[in-house]
Amino acid sequence: xxxxxxxxxxxxxxxxxxxxxxxxxxxxxxxxxxxxxxxxxxxxxxxxxxxxxxxxxxxxxxxxxxxxxxxxxxxxxxxxxxxxxxxxxxxxxxxxxxxxxxxxxxxxxxxxxxxxxxxxxxxxxxxxxxxxxxxxxxxxxxxxxxxxxxxxxxx
Amino acid sequence: xxxxxxxxxxxxxxxxxxxxxxxxxxxxxxxxxxxxxxxxxxxxxxxxxxxxxxxxxxxxxxxxxxxxxxxxxxxxxxxxxxxxxxxxxxxxxxxxxxxxxxxxxxxxxxxxxxxxxxxxxxxxxxxxxxxxxxxxxxxxxxxxxxxxxxxxxxx
Numbered sequence: 001x002x003x004x005x006x007x008x009x010x011x012x013x014x015x016x017x018x019x020x021x022x023x024x025x026x027x028x029x030x031x032x033x034x035x036x037x038x039x040x041x042x043x044x045x046x047x048x049x050x051x052x053x054x055x056x057x058x059x060x061x062x063x064x065x066x067x068x069x070x071x072x073x074x075x076x077x078x079x080x081x082x083x084x085x086x087x088x089x090x091x092x093x094x095x096x097x098x099x100x101x102x103x104x105x106x107x108x109x110x111x112x113x114x115x116x117x118x119x120x121x122x123x124x125x126x127x128x129x130x131x132x133x134x135x136x137x138x139x140x141x142x143x144x145x146x147x148x149x150x151x152x153x154x155x
Numbered sequence: 156x157x158x159x160x161x162x163x164x165x166x167x168x169x170x171x172x173x174x175x176x177x178x179x180x181x182x183x184x185x186x187x188x189x190x191x192x193x194x195x196x197x198x199x200x201x202x203x204x205x206x207x208x209x210x211x212x213x214x215x216x217x218x219x220x221x222x223x224x225x226x227x228x229x230x231x232x233x234x235x236x237x238x239x240x241x242x243x244x245x246x247x248x249x250x251x252x253x254x255x256x257x258x259x260x261x262x263x264x265x266x267x268x269x270x271x272x273x274x275x276x277x278x279x280x281x282x283x284x285x286x287x288x289x290x291x292x293x294x295x296x297x298x299x300x301x302x303x304x305x306x307x308x309x310x
Contacts, residue, residue, distance in 0.1 A: 054169045
């Protein structure tokens with residue numbers, strides 16, 4: 001693995017995301033690291049017992065959240081690797097698609113793996129697979145775009 | 156409006172969804188009611204301050220969660236209206252798509268409005284618009300399928 005979670009490199013002004021911001025005290029704290037061997041972003045997360053759809057299975061909205069932040073994190077990490085550390089790191093989601101392939105068991109750690117399938121100046125497309133106990137339970141696509149200038153408040 | 160939130164009619168064994176289950180003490184408690192005038196399902200929800208993407212804007216994963224549960228609730232309510240109260244009410248998400256049209260301001264109540272665009276025996280497709288202060292900030296599609304038999308634990 002690499003230098004640590006990409007989310008820890010986000011500027012403080014944009015590090016409060018409920019899903020992945022390390023400054024959001026109430027959030028999930030998803031963390032995306034780079035797997036050098038497979039050239040993928042990887043996020044691991046163990047849901048809480050109340051994150052259920054029905055007893056025994058993970059809530060789909062949490063899976064959508066995981067894929068969303070993981071796609072954004074993978075996009076940022078890939079751009080940083082391709083263009084250097086000074087490139088703007090913060091992307092936002094233009095579009096999210098999630099296909100729920102099978103019910104996701106509640107209990108095991110989930111693993112999201114993201115592959116960059118397109119990288120343009122202001123747009124990155126990431127395909128994501130999500131596994132539980134090694135079984136692919138969901139997959140999706142995140143279209144990430146550079147955060148619009150002026151969206152982030154200073155300070 | 157109608158007889159109340161469709162989620163309150165779900166059997167107790169499948170009423171623990173983190174997004175919309177009235178028996179999940181830690182969840183969002185999304186509630187979907189039917190608007191007789193427009194023939195749409197409607198869910199209203201005010202995010203908490205920590206549900207942010209960056210300061211001032213709503214977290215996309217929460218929007219995805221809202222659209223997901225709202226699509227499922229709209230599907231269930233529409234089927235109940237079309238086929239009677241004894242029809243199985245509980246659907247799960249096969250696929251979710253969310254297009255984030257513009258940043259969603261954090262503060263105002265959000266309104267999701269769902270329209271059934273296809274209804275088959277085991278599959279319902281719902282298109283959803285999400286508004287904040289009357290402005291459409293996101294839209295999406297939920298493909299809902301009947302919950303597989305045996306997925307819900309008894310009791």
